[in-house]
């Protein structure tokens with residue numbers, strides 16, 4: 262069973278996987294990494310809460326201060342209003358301290374995140390299950406593909422990578438490095454080749470090889486929105502010519518350090534292509550991790566995975582409760 266929750270049918274007998282670490286140890290390790298990854302985001306909130314609520318009556322002024330703090334922590338106006346409204350209903354007039362607020366905050370954030378915390382489900386019987394990966398330059402698309410390829414390969418699936426960013430030789434090279442690292446074949450063309458043609462060929466080739474899962478990387482030049490839109494539309498048309506049911510997933514990779522700018526990226530890409538889910542990267546390098554909560558509240562798109570570092574193990578399925586607790590700095 263993969264970390265990303267798929268089942269495998271008609272597979273050749275896999276070699277026995279290395280013994281996994283005990284579940285508790287493994288989860289603790291990830292929770293520790295998640296917590297330290299989100300420490301910049303959580304310390305902003307924790308410090309703010311500590312300053313506001315040493316011991317304080319929850320009156321209108323306190324609620325207003327809290328709402329402002331949540332907005333500055335990138336949780337978004339709607340989420341901040343929702344959380345403070347809930348607190349006003351349940352605790353108004355009571356003496357509260359920062360631990361009380363953290364607890365309630367974590368519960369509210371979990372409630373908001375739970376509906377969007379959904380793993381990427383791969384159906385290997387599609388041969389291949391096609392995942393188109395989109396996002397602006399530098400958001401972490403190629404790295405995310407590499408990490409997902411490794412995890413799925415380790416789980417026993419055959420995985421192919423297609424270097425659809427045919428404009429940047431460096432992007433193709435980077436994907437080839439991940440291909441070598443993970444032992445996954447990479448389908449690529451010379452600079453400037455037609456990305457839509459490459460996408461078509463990569464499905465044909467994956468079919469021929471009986472490959473379970475295909476990731477198609479794309480260029481993300483937002484400098485010219487019309488060109489990018491035309492290119493993505495052409496890629497999707499081309500994919501559908503060979504498999505009308507594909508792409509089976511369209512992942513939008515967002516760099517969390519861009520904070521509120523992530524909202525406009527979702528709007529723009531949703532206009533261009535039918536985005537089915539999000540991956541948020543670089544949550545380790547930012548104090549703006551709260552933006553994930555605002556995105557969940559606003560768009561309701563599934564968040565499949567989050568990245569808290571550059572190593573393959575630093576991308577994991579998104580879990581609402583662990584994220585909420587880490588974000589508010591709880592153990």
Ligand SMILES: Nc1nc2c(ncn2[C@@H]2O[C@H](COP(=O)(O)OP(=O)(O)OP(=O)(O)O)[C@@H](O)[C@H]2O)c(=O)[nH]1
Nearest residue numbers: 398399400401402403404432542543568569570571
């Ligand atoms: N700290 C940190 N760095 C990350 C994470 N994910 C990706 N990166 C780094 O971000 C940089 C950009 O990632 P890429 O995968 O090249 O991004 P891209 O979207 O493919 O970029 P283009 O190829 O320019 O379109 C690389 O240096 C990655 O190592 C993460 O979760 N945390």
